[in-house]
Amino acid sequence: MVAIALLSGFGVEEADELELSGAWKLRQLSELPIGTVGVVESLDLPGEIQHQLMHMGFVPEARVMVVRRAPAGDPTVYSIDGFEVALRRDTAQAIRVRDYTREDQGQGTRQG
């Protein structure tokens, strides 16, 4: 499946401005620290896996929380739609998120 267009919507200056303001920028889901929430922007995975993930709720605008890492550091457990799913780092790297916040800092997610 074709990845949902990402960066195309944002001008370079806009992205710079946002990064400077320290608010948010696009990240790989795998980079998020534990306890943070990200909003899914796009997925870029081979057909079947992408499809399964999207059916499991990994669609644009869905909120994903990083719950914990496996004792060996990988895979990582994510919480989406109130259920938990573990993904390996290489899978989570292909999921782009924005707007990440620490969950305990309230509902500070911005809608794009």
Next chain:
Amino acid sequence: MSDCCSTTATIEVPIEPRVAGRIRNVALVGPPNSGKSTLFNRLTGLRQKVANYPGVTVEQRVGRLNGIGRGDLTLIDLPGIYGLDSYSEDARVAVEVLHGEMPGTPAPDAILLVLDSLQLRRQLMLAAPVLGLGLPTLVLLNMSDLMEARGGRVDTLALAQELGVPVAKISATRGAGMDAITHFLNRKAEAEKPVPAEGKIELPVMGNPRSYRQWATGISTRTKYKAPISNAWTKRIDGVLLHKIWGPLIFLAVVFAVFQVVFSIGQPLSDAFGDVLNMGGDKIGALLGHGWVESLLIDGVWRGVASVLVFLPQILLLFLFIGVLEDSGYLARAALIADRVMRSIGLNGKAFIPLLSAYACAVPAIMATRTIENKRDRFATILVAPFMTCSARLPIYMLMIAAFIPNKPILGDFFGLRAAVMLSLYVLGFVAALTTARLLKSSILKASSAPFILELPQYRLPTVRSLSLRLVDRGKVFLRQAGTVILAVTLVLWVLSHVPFHTDLTTSVIGRLGHLIEPAIQPLGFNWKIGIGLLTSVVAREVIVGTLGTLYGADPATQSLGLQAALRHDLTLGGAMALVVFFAFALQCTSTLAIVRRETNSWRWPALQFVYMGCLAYLAALATNQVIVHLVR
């Protein structure tokens, strides 16, 4: 169950979709982890047929709706699916069955759609394509008792209006709300003529996950769906069981406990069961008197089948453990902990518990690989599992080690030379499994990517009912699949060892075959007696001990000696060690072959496995014998 209305069922029937007429076949559809199989067991009772769909490895379950007193209706269980797009084999099978295009499966006239009400927002996504099929559908919100207990709620009337089909709250584990299903089927069955659709419902136009999700979110909002607070216990338990230090330690403790129980309870249980079977055989044999009929029935059929039946207690015990692990939710955590290690050998975390079970018996291990969704990983796991040192190898290992290895201490009294040889045989099997897994994953089962998506279900107490259903089901599959093949193989072996009539084992067809293959196995240090043993132990590995006992007992030169002394008299150290190495690698197990055939739905894979493991066994035994012969000299 009758039409009693004391349960918590809510059934709302606002708008009728078109009705296809009389109902005979009902399809059970639902996403993975929706509690679908529990409901299937509940609705059908134990009378169900398990097979594979033609040409694929997807399990097909069909049963009569006896559980709700509608034995005239057939329930078809579909594989757990997220959508009806043909991305996965499971979904392709589901689409074919729902459209009535699957050969051998009747076209369904109605659908029971099971959704986990704890995750309704996500699971509703499946409703869109399923309702789009236009068949009479009943939506079942499973685990609604749990949802309500945890503060969740949903307006079922509004949901039924939104979906245009009746909606009922049920609990498959408790059996609540089953009368809603009876009610639905009765109503639909009465409607002889097609009823035109009265209302219309809105389904997403674009058939992609994103629009399904928007549609599902819209409906959950409009039906005031409030997700239950996630189980605080699950979080707390995970804090310990997935802890950086405690997690792996508890994991190892669980693994160790499973082993301890399987070997300390399962083994004596199997032995006792074996004694009972043999005694029964002798008793019946005495009744029949002497003759070829008695010999065919007792030495052929009874002993052959008994040699496989003795594994049943152990197999059931393993299934019980796997069942407890799976139903409680720990299996997924074990997979999470083991994934890192398993990945380094080209498999994934879900392969760990099956491979572990293979140390007791490959049969339950291979049947447990169904939890591995990725087909390549699953096949790789099936193909390497028989390398693990199963308990059927122990009799021949122990016999040869006791006969040929002196009990010299290496590290004090605890670890002697015998233990070292035994341990190296375990290591040998493990290394062969690893190497084969790597080989497979880089050749015929090469994966373009390594997807590993592991859902972590909430912890739950396993119910006795679901565990016993699982045991009966798996036990039946083993007996039916392995039993038929084993019966055929033992009959052939009996005929080969008794023709021509009035001969003994050495002059029978199989005895001559043993002599015939002697030149081929001589470089391995084997003689024709071992050759006969290799041929008869195709049924099950431990059969070779009995065969060798018979052969040496009948030979005047070794008659007076015990089996160990006779072996020492007849074999070199090289030959003896080559024999155990041969058994470490060779797939001398008809049950495994039969189960692999069932799980891969083709004779190609077990044939490949048999030849591959046989070649490996021959080469390794050859190397062992040659090395030892040269060292000793």
